[in-house]
Amino acid sequence: MLQEALREIQRGTAEIIDNERIEKLLKAYFDEGKTYTVKAGFDPTAPDLHLGHTVLLQKLALFQKYGAKVQFLIGDFTAQIGDPSGKSATRKTLSAIEIEENARSYKEQIFKILDPLKTEVVFNSEWINLLGASGMLSLTTTFNVARMLERDDFDKRYKSGVSISISEFIYPLLQGYDSVHLKSDIEIGGTDQKFNLLMGRHLQRAYEIGKEQSVLMMPILEGLDGVQKMSKSLNNYIGVVDEPNDMFAKLLSISDELMWRYYELLSTKTLDEIAVLKNGVADGSMHPKSVKEDLALEITARFHSKESARAAKDEFDKIHSNNQLPSEIDEYSCDGKIWIAKALVDCKLAPSTSQARRDIKQGAVKINQEKVNDEQLQLESGEYVLQVGKRKFAKLKVI
RNA sequence: GGUGAGAUAGUCAAGUGGCCAACGACGGUGGACUGUAAAUCCGCUCCCUAUGGGUUCAGAGGUUCGACUCCUCUUCUCACCA
Numbered sequence: 001m002l003q004e005a006l007r008e009i010q011r012g013t014a015e016i017i018d019n020e021r022i023e024k025l026l027k028a029y030f031d032e033g034k035t036y037t038v039k040a041g042f043d044p045t046a047p048d049l050h051l052g053h054t055v056l057l058q059k060l061a062l063f064q065k066y067g068a069k070v071q072f073l074i075g076d077f078t079a080q081i082g083d084p085s086g087k088s089a090t091r092k093t094l095s096a097i098e099i100e101e102n103a104r105s106y107k108e109q110i111f112k113i114l115d116p117l118k119t120e121v122v123f124n125s126e127w128i129n130l131l132g133a134s135g136m137l138s139l140t141t142t143f144n145v146a147r148m149l150e151r152d153d154f155d156k157r158y159k160s161g162v163s164i165s166i167s168e169f170i171y172p173l174l175q176g177y178d179s180v181h182l183k184s185d186i187e188i189g190g191t192d193q194k195f196n197l198l199m200g201r202h203l204q205r206a207y208e209i210g211k212e213q214s215v216l217m218m219p220i221l222e223g224l225d226g227v228q229k230m231s232k233s234l235n236n237y238i239g240v241v242d243e244p245n246d247m248f249a250k251l252l253s254i255s256d257e258l259m260w261r262y263y264e265l266l267s268t269k270t271l272d273e274i275a276v277l278k279n280g281v282a283d284g285s286m287h288p289k290s291v292k293e294d295l296a297l298e299i300t301a302r303f304h305s306k307e308s309a310r311a312a313k314d315e316f317d318k319i320h321s322n323n324q325l326p327s328e329i330d331e332y333s334c335d336g337k338i339w340i341a342k343a344l345v346d347c348k349l350a351p352s353t354s355q356a357r358r359d360i361k362q363g364a365v366k367i368n369q370e371k372v373n374d375e376q377l378q379l380e381s382g383e384y385v386l387q388v389g390k391r392k393f394a395k396l397k398v399i
Numbered sequence: 400g401g402u403g404a405g406a407u408a409g410u411c412a413a414g415u416g417g418c419c420a421a422c423g424a425c426g427g428u429g430g431a432c433u434g435u436a437a438a439u440c441c442g443c444u445c446c447c448u449a450u451g452g453g454u455u456c457a458g459a460g461g462u463u464c465g466a467c468u469c470c471u472c473u474u475c476u477c478a479c480c481a
Contacts, residue, residue: 010476163476225426226437235427255437289434320435339448355428358443364429389429 004028005066012055012265014191015197017215025185025214029067038063039071039200039213041124041175043104044079046293049109050237051299052221052230055265057113059188059218064118071182072110077125078174099123109240112303127181128174129262139173142206143199148172151195172196176203179213188216192229196289221265224250226258245326246302248312250267251296256281256288259295325385326393333397340365340377345385347394364389 005026010016015270028034033075040056049057060070078097107121133249148169157164176199179187183204189197195278197215205214220229223236230237238250254262263274280286293313299307318324341356344365350356359365360375366387367379381398 249435252434253436256434257437259436287434289436290437292434299467316435323405352446354446355444357448359429362429362442390435 014219015217021214035067036185038068039187041073044074044076049240064115070119076123077128124178124218172199176200180207184213186214191217244308244312247300248296329393329395331395338379349388350393376390
């Protein structure tokens with residue numbers, strides 16, 4: 001039982017620091033029912049969670065299954081600095097109202113995976129604001145610049161002469177201080193967070209709180225392109241609030257290679273089951289597309305329902321395999337005769353009439369499934385189904 | 400505080416007085432091929448009913464028939480020195 005739990009916890013992890021301590025905590029839970037805390041920090045600026053975040057959330061949920069209290073930390077104070085691993089050093093500060101809204105939106109999303117009874121949502125401004133100047137100063141004395149520069153991205157930026165703000169040095173310290181305040185037993189995060197996560201251990205030691213958190217790092221999930229990490233700004237993400245149809249379609253669009261990565265990090269199938277699928281595809285007895293469909297169904301069902309996942313698959317087959325129209329299309333209307341290029345812009349199928357004209361020239365535009373050749377075409381009154389490329393549709397009613 | 404270098408389209412990056420709406424790469428997008436995958440090939444990629452017109456090369460002025468290119472100031476970035 002204990003061994004099995006440990007194996008599940010280790011699944012897919014990139015690195016675990018102080019694994020023995022995790023074993024002890026779990027043993028104490030199994031033997032005496034003792035609970036422990038697992039911390040994970042999130043940025044309040046991006047309340048739209050995507051599958052990359054759920055890799056962490058699923059791991060947290062697993063810990064909950066084995067006796068953990070999750071400290072879901074919203075870094076409302078640290079967000080004012082901006083994590084140095086991100087691109088922009090300076091970020092706009094969020095108002096209290098915005099943060100509250102974002103937090104609410106977080107809660108709606110995370111409890112699709114986490115158990116609300118075993119989750120405590122906390123904000124780090126609560127204790128960091130109490131630190132004061134002297135508290136902040138004593139925090140900075142626990143570390144030095146040379147060691148700070150060991151951090152990979154600082155190192156690179158320093159060597160290549162890209163600016164580093166002093167406030168960015170503060171960021172890891174504050175994140176580590178969160179672990180001191182919360183007395184976390186374990187902290188989990190992405191591999192890109194390694195430095196910050198270790199800072200938690202360092203500061204817990206420096207502040208002598210009597211324990212040093214274990215650190216569990218998950219790999220960064222690649223986005224739909226299969227290369228860069230999944231993120232909203234790169235627009236290669238699958239949001240947990242995506243509509244079932246979108247979610248299903250996006251999952252099917254990943255490459256075969258990436259599919260295994262997603263299986264490992266997102267599926268609840270056991271590693272043995274996944275190995276069977278992998279062998280099946282390798283020896284040709286299984287079609288990669290159907291294996292991918294299973295994954296897409298599983299994930300879509302997790303955030304919606306089995307039924308809507310099924311429906312999404314049917315819809316998908318309908319549009320793409322059978323070349324039919326989707327069952328729900330945005331509808332627009334306009335008064336009087338309209339020029340086709342203008343109509344495409346109005347229906348949001350093209351960003352400008354220039355682009356619309358280019359699309360027409362290239363044969364990308366269809367009306368009622370018929371290719372349009374004449375870019376001067378005027379639409380008389382009636383109802384039309386406009387299409388650009390393979391996946392953009394709109395219905396237009398000309399009155 | 401001083402000295403020097405730099406700021407070009409979504410990103411990187413050419414362009415040093417007219418041939419510039421600006422080479423190229425990446426990204427994005429359309430087409431072919433497919434399993435709406437990947438790989439590959441081809442087209443498009445500032446705006447505008449358009450063999451033409453408009454607005455662009457950090458910002459503001461100036462020189463010139465003409466400026467992304469020259470001059471001045473401003474803002475920002477980096478390097479070296481203090």
